[in-house]
Each structure stands twice: as structure tokens, then as C-alpha cells.
Amino acid sequence: MRRVACACLALLPVPAFFASLFLGAYHIPPAEVLRILLVKLVSPATHSPWPEAYEVVLFKIRLPRVLLAMLIGAALSVSGTALQAIFRNPLVSPYIRGISSGAAFGAALAICFLPLAVEPSAFVFALVAVALTCSLARIRGEISTVSLILAGIVVTALFSALVSLLKFLTTDPHQLASVVFWMMGSLSLASWDSIVRCAPLVAAGVAPLCLMRWRLNVLSLGEEAKLLGINVDRDRLLVVASSSLATAAAVSVAGIIGWVGLIVPHIIRMAVGPDNRILVPLSATTGAAFLLLADDLARSLTTYEIPLGILTTLCGAPFFVYLLRRTGGGSWR
């Protein structure tokens, strides 16, 4: 039973990937999509016997968007899983350390006042917020879970206030609208460029977390892990830094997409148990599939696009309540 669940979750991105390529405002028959993909995969230089528009829509619009959704979904879910393990706290999400509001501030600053590109500015301020949280949380050389969560709340509030200030100060209604839309999260600007910028950073963050997946089990014992011979402070810092990198990269290209990093780890933990050796890889695949499907809804539910962050929350919150009630809290004691 558990094996079947694992296999299903591991393979989930495959059907989600193809289904998402079939979907869109411009209709391309699924058989054509598969044929174009296959032909282009075998010999990229082939002259196309199909309408040129098919190729443009598929390769310039849908494929980058689909890949970016998977990348961001995996980044947020793996970060959430790792942080819930080391902080032994079910309310921890990748945004707990002020990352999202730091990124929002960076984005708003670039949109309204500074001649900066939005993405790098959001990325830098996301990391500034994490650094600030960690330094506020450090008391007598040690960072405890409680102090980190409290410092995260403080930093989140601080940057949220600054974002509000920027929104208040800007005189241009278009800029104001841009800030508001950015904060709702969206993948409508996905391009190969954004993938090229985002993928290496996400990989640099997610790879150490995947490699440390058993160490996450040991770290989930809390301070006691010291007795077992590991350098708890160093390892925790490594987890925080890696997950911050992946989350900041994701937020900077897509805006604030909530709930993915909180609920995907929970759902998988309820399905397959608490062992991070299985949880981390399955978080990556399930997170990728989840965000991909959410984005499919965002772009095809209505004639205009619904911001993705709104959808993830609308789907995520009720599903989470359902799971919580069904399993009675599941893996959390």
C-alpha cells in the first residue's frame, strides 16, 4: 500500500507534464503535441510539417511555463519539508523567515522607485530578510527554533510595513497594480530566460537538501542530535541557507505563491510516513506536479488569468483541513 503510494507520487509529474502541454487558450491537438515533441527530440533541425504557430506556442510559451512551475513547486516543497524537520514544527513554511515579504519589498522597490530589474532585487531582498531574521534570532551564539520563528514574524511584519509604505508613496496607479499583482504570484511571465536564471539557484539549494535527507531525520530529534555525534548548529545552518537560496530564487521569478511549501510536505508525510529519505524526493515530485496543476487551472479556468498564489491557497487550505481531519493530525504529536 505504502509502496504504491510512493510510486504514484514519484511518477505524478509525468502525466501532469503532458496534460499541461495539451492545455491552453490556443488549441493544439494532443496527438500533434506529442508528435512535435518526439520529432524535435530526435532531430531538432527538422523542418516542421505542422503550422508554425504550434511550435511557437509549444516551445516559447507552454514548455518554459510548465518547466518553471515544476521547478518552483519542487523548490518550495523540498524547502518546506526540510524546515519542518529541523524546526520540528508543523506551522513552518519556507516563508517563515521573512523571505516572502523581503522579496515583495525588493520587487516593490524595483517597480516603483529604483531603475532595477524586479527579479534580482526581489532575490537580494529575500536573502537580506533571511539574514536579518537569523541575526535577530541569534542569542548568545545560538539560534533556537522559537527565537527563529519569532524573529521571522518580526522581520515579516517589518518588510510588510515597508511594502505598504512604498505602495502608499507611489503616485502611479500602474506601478501600484504591478506591486499588487506581483504579490499574488504568477507564472505568466515565464520564459526560457527566467528558467536559466532560476534553475541553477534552485538546484544549488535543493541538491544539498536531497543529499542531507537522512541527516534531516537525525536533526529532527532537536538538540538531542548532538549526543549522536553531529554538529547540530552547522547542519541546521546549512539547511536554512540551502532552503533560503531555493525559496528566494523561486519567489523572485514567480512572486508569492503560498501554501505549497506548507501543505505538500504535510500531505506526503500523511501518505508515506515521516522518513525524510523518502519524503524529500517525493516532496520534489509532488510539489512539482501540484504547482503545475494549480498553474493549469490559473491559466485555463477563465478567459483571464487568475493569480496563481490565490489559487494555491484556495485549493490548498480546504484540502489541508480535509487531510488533518481524516488522519487526526497524522504525523504530528
Place this chain on the structure above:
Amino acid sequence: MRKLVEVRDLLFRYDGGFELSVDSLDAEEGEVVALLGPNGSGKTTLLLCIAGILRPARGIVRVAGREISKLSRREIAELIGLVPQEHHPTFPYAVLDFVVMGRAAYVGLFASPGEGDYKAAERALEAVGMSHLANRPYTQVSGGERRLVLVARALAQEPRLLLLDEPTAYLDFKNQIKVLSVVKKLVEREGLAALVTLHDPTLAASFSNRVVLMDSGRVVASGPPEEVVTADRLEEVYGVPVRIVRIGGASAIVPVMEEVVGA
């Protein structure tokens, strides 16, 4: 008999002013040493100093001839297995997966435990007689079983020295005896040493080779149980008049009820 633990001239101070001072304490291979004393007498602090979790202001702790203050946490974990008094599990890991975490010192940062590590964990579970629980969630076993699983995790470290902080706390009568018998048998069979903090003088007298009686951060007496666990000493340390009743080879320590109630 080889000396495994050597504590000399140890001094530790908490910010609050409590001071632990131990001039000398030894433990040899195959020996169970009971640390006995009232709440706040410094038993746990002493264990944490020996395990290198607390850093003493002065003094030397050697385990198997190696000075603890000069070792990394990994090196210490290969020498010392500490069984904490309380453990609050957050995640319901399977018992075997929990025990294998005792191998953390031997498994690299980016690695997972291999077959050899699982073999060691299985041996450890067998040694405490809990093999049948291997696949049960750790959160669902009883208090006594959980304590033995914690001992197994410490054994999986393959240490020379076991430190047990009140291994009998919250356990029923049978499980108290079971945990201590398992520890005593293991120490004798594997040539380990164990330092065990205890609250019950009768248990300390019956399960240890030596008793270290502590009070207010100092060692009051140290030696074989029959020399240390005496009515006079216990009354002096606990402030309760007691009588020692010998039954066969064993002795039981009972409070003198009339006088306790009268006071």
C-alpha cells in the same frame, strides 16, 4: 580491569550560581556506577560534563584514556552513549529507523546509513530484547519499551561508556527493574561501563557495583553499595531517617515512618 572513566578536579558553574565540584570519580570496564542524590544535587550536570555537552570551568574528564574537552562531538559519540531522561518524539519514525540514528557519527553528512549500520541497529535492538518492535512507530510503544529503545540507540553508537540519566523515571516497578537488569547484563557482557543516575537508594544498592552519593554539587561518599548506602549517610543527605533491612544478600532501604510523620 581497565579504567574507562577518569574525572579529576572537575568544577562546573551555572550562571545561577549552582556549583558542581568533583575531585575524583572513576569507573572501570564491566562496572555499573550509580549516582545517587536528592534533586538538584548535580547528578545530571555531572553526566552532561562527562559527555562534553557542558564545558567545565576546570578539571579533566578522560574516557578510555582520551580527554573529552579535546574531542569533537563525533569522536565523543563513538565513545559515549547518553540515554536522556526524557525524550519528546515529534515524528513517528519506525523503531528501527529511530535506533539507526545512533549511527549518525559513522554516517557522512550527505550519506544514508548502509547495511552495516542497520546490522548494528538490529544487534542493539536484540541486545535490549526489543527486536519485535522494529517496525512499530516509535511514538506508539510503551514507556518502558521506549526507554529500552533509547538504550538501544545509545548501543548502536558502539560506545565504551553508557550514561543513563534517570532511566527509571516514570516507569512502573517491573519496567524499572527490567531496564536496569538489561543495562547491567550488557555492561558485564560487552565490557562497557555505565554511569546511572538514580533516585531510589534500594535500586542503586541492588544494581550497581559502586555508588557515588552526591549532595549540593559535591560527592559525599563513593564506594561499594554496602559502605555508601548506610542509614546515617542517607539521613544526612536526604534529611529522612531510614532503616536498612537485609533480606538474604539484598538490602532494602525503608523510611522510618513514625519519625517522618512526627517531623
